[in-house]
Amino acid sequence: MAGERVRMLLDSLGVALSKSEEKVLAAILDSCKNQSSVTFGDIQDVLAKKEGSKISKQWIYQCLSNLEDAGLIQAARGFPQNPTEYVASIVTLRAGLQKAQSEKSEQLDEEERKLSEDIQKLKSLEPNRLAHRLVETFTEQSQGSNPIVVQGVTSVRNLFQTEILDICNRGDIIRLGGRFSFIELQDPEKASIELKIIEKTIEGVVIRGLIQIVEDRIDEALEENVDFFMRMRDMIMESIKSGYLELKAIPIQKSTYQFVSLNSEKMLLFLTGTKQPDTVALFTRENRSILLDDAIGSFDKLWTQATDLNEMVYDFLDNT
Known part of the structure; x- marks a missing residue:
């Protein structure tokens, strides 16, 4: 009957034929070589002539029903809707296989979507946060006074996305203060979070970036990262132009908090001053209100003294 290669291809489409169904299908195809359709009796006669094809009448009907459901054969019906003739050909097989291919493709697309969601959830899961929640659940004691701490640039970026970007809405204010070392500028293809930052400004979220940089190196920095800026040129x-993205610069020697905050409710405070900061603590108003107010107050004070970069960046993009 069906060769191993054919069987594998059918399996990939979700079409699994039993040996009995293969024999019934072969009988219809053989009979339809010389006539346009066959009756149940014709099928039964062909099967009876083939050695080892001892299939009961009831099982033949079951096989025919399964083949019709799979779209591999067509049945003409009389009254009261009982099949009277059957047809199997290249046309019916192609139609059935196209249907199976479409259904299998939709199934795999849905599985891929769910798998992608599961992968994202897994990537964004923070063991430290989960540990705190387990303690709260099992001991009924709140761990709210303890900040969540994550390590590693990937974990820092994930925490920034889940705690800030994913939950901010129109009218919210995100402050970014420091050297922006966790921002990906060298490889535009990896800049998914950076793209989302700009998308948030399009949605009406105010992004205030206070960059620590040597003033006479601003032009040089723009040139060095031209690929990054050009990838999102129009959006930036x-x-x-809309006023939702505000960029300013302060001298690198100025002492300030390295942090990202959402309104005045929470912030990610960088605990290391390395080129690639890999340790961040999440503080909320509930557990560190004084620290939060001090960091934001310091940011806002420096903001009034900082050099506006918007016109410089806009002109650079407009002329590049």
Whole structure:
């Protein structure tokens, strides 16, 4: 009957034929070589002539029903809707296989979507946060006074996305203060979070970036990261023009908090000053209100003294 290669291809489409169903299908195809359709009696006669094809009448009907459900054969019906003739050909097989292919493709697309969601959930899961929640659950004691701490640039970026970007809405204010070392500028293809930052400004979220940089190196920094800026050129220009993206610079020697905050409710405070900061603590108003207010107050004070970069960045993009 069906060769191993054919059987594997059918399995990939979700079409699994039993040996009995293969024999019934072969009988219809053989009979339809010389006539347009066959009756149940014709099928039964062909099967009876083949050695080892001892299939009961009831099972033949079951096989025919399964083949019709799979779309591999067609049945003409009389009254009261009982099949009277059957047809199997290249046309019916192609139609059935196309249907199976479409259904299998939709199934795999849905599985891929769910798998992608599971992968994202797994990537964003923070063991430290989960540990705190387990303690709260099993001991009925709140761990709210203890900040969540994560390590590693990937974990820092994931925490920034889940705790800040994913939950901010129109009218919210995100402050970014420091050297922005966790921002990916060298490889635009990896800049998914950076793209989302700009998308948030399009949605009406205010992004205030206070960059620590040597003033006479601003032009040089723009040139060095031209690929990053050009990938999102139109969106960045639109965000600057709308007023939702605000960029300013302060001298690198100025002492300030390295942090990202959402409104005045929570912030990610960088605990290391390395080129690639890999340790961050999440503080909320509930557990560190004084620290939060001090960091934001310091940011806002420096903001009034900082050099505006919006016009410089806009002109750079407009002329590049």
